[in-house]
Amino acid sequence: MRLRTKFNLVLILACVSGIIAATGLTYQAAKSNALQEIENEIAIIRANALAVRKYTSTGVKPLLSDGNDILFLPHTVPSFSAQTVFSYFSSSFPDYYYKEAALNPTNPDDLAEDWEADLINQLRADQSLDRISIIRETDAGRVFAVAFPFTITDPSCLDCHSDPSIAPAAMIDLYGSENGFGWEMGETIGAQIIYAPMALADKRAADLIVVIMLAIFVAFMVVIVLVNLMLSHIVLKPVAMMSEISEQVSMGDFSAPEYIKKGSDEISSLSTSFNRMRRSLDSAMKLLDD
Numbered sequence: 001m002r003l004r005t006k007f008n009l010v011l012i013l014a015c016v017s018g019i020i021a022a023t024g025l026t027y028q029a030a031k032s033n034a035l036q037e038i039e040n041e042i043a044i045i046r047a048n049a050l051a052v053r054k055y056t057s058t059g060v061k062p063l064l065s066d067g068n069d070i071l072f073l074p075h076t077v078p079s080f081s082a083q084t085v086f087s088y089f090s091s092s093f094p095d096y097y098y099k100e101a102a103l104n105p106t107n108p109d110d111l112a113e114d115w116e117a118d119l120i121n122q123l124r125a126d127q128s129l130d131r132i133s134i135i136r137e138t139d140a141g142r143v144f145a146v147a148f149p150f151t152i153t154d155p156s157c158l159d160c161h162s163d164p165s166i167a168p169a170a171m172i173d174l175y176g177s178e179n180g181f182g183w184e185m186g187e188t189i190g191a192q193i194i195y196a197p198m199a200l201a202d203k204r205a206a207d208l209i210v211v212i213m214l215a216i217f218v219a220f221m222v223v224i225v226l227v228n229l230m231l232s233h234i235v236l237k238p239v240a241m242m243s244e245i246s247e248q249v250s251m252g253d254f255s256a257p258e259y260i261k262k263g264s265d266e267i268s269s270l271s272t273s274f275n276r277m278r279r280s281l282d283s284a285m286k287l288l289d290d
């Protein structure tokens with residue numbers, strides 16, 4: 001196998017293993033970056049929902065509450081406004097999801113689906129958890145879902161969610177007395193469930209990997225071309241010349257010009273020694289001839 005082929009084989013091997021190693025490492029980093037990005041999106045959606053809830057209870061409720069308990073406006077309920085605002089938001093971003101899911105909800109629309117109930121039950125079982133994150137397959141693709149517990153810490157919640165007899169009559173007229181009652185202080189009754197699509201983040205991670213692979217490939221190509229040029233210029237050409245001359249000299253033909261390679265590297269000193277040897281051989285032959 002020729003020297004150039006050997007060198008190139010080693011370089012190509014290094015290039016392939018470099019690309020494989022870099023891709024593996026980048027994939028891990030890109031994946032955790034993508035998840036981090038989705039978690040940030042979810043944190044923003046949650047902060048917005050909490051802001052709407054707060055605005056409803058501090059800004060809207062005092063203005064719209066009916067002191068005579070004749071009319072009950074759902075618009076004064078934080079959960080109603082947070083979910084209604086989100087339904088408008090999701091007309092622009094249909095892949096995102098927000099739900100205040102409960103095991104025993106006042107509004108049947110808020111009834112937890114099976115997978116949501118699983119998360120709520122896990123949060124109920126371990127009150128120290130401040131969230132549970134999972135990756136789910138949906139019809140629209142993979143999503144990253146996070147459940148944040150709804151735990152009753154404020155006694156005023158029980159005005160409407162403990163016993164139907166103490167809840168506002170106008171609310172019972174609207175929602176009935178069957179659901180959304182019997183909640184207790186300290187109990188985790190449901191969860192804020194939010195999910196965001198993973199498709200965009202997955203694509204960004206894949207794009208990043210392609211860019212990094214290309215960059216490494218180009219860098220290796222430059223190295224391969226440079227090493228080949230240097231190999232040719234510094235080693236292969238001089239060695240080929242010297243081998244051609246020694247071929248002629250070995251056949252007794254001393255007419256070939258001396259090959260002189262300038263410089264201080266090993267090939268230059270080889271060429272100097274080679275010339276010296278050739279001259280000695282030449283004079284030895286002449287002595288013999290005499």
Ligand code: HEC
Binds near residue numbers: 107108
């Ligand atoms: C004035 C009565 C009232 C009070 C006080 C109240 N809620 Fe509600 N809550 C409701 C009503 C009515 C709904 C259903 C709203 C709808 O139609 O979406 C609801 C819905 C909810 C939901 C969504 C699940 C479900 O039951 O449909 C959660 C979670 C919730 N409330 C938590 C709380 C918490 C926590 C507090 C205390 C900070 C609280 N609520 C205080 C009346 C009340």
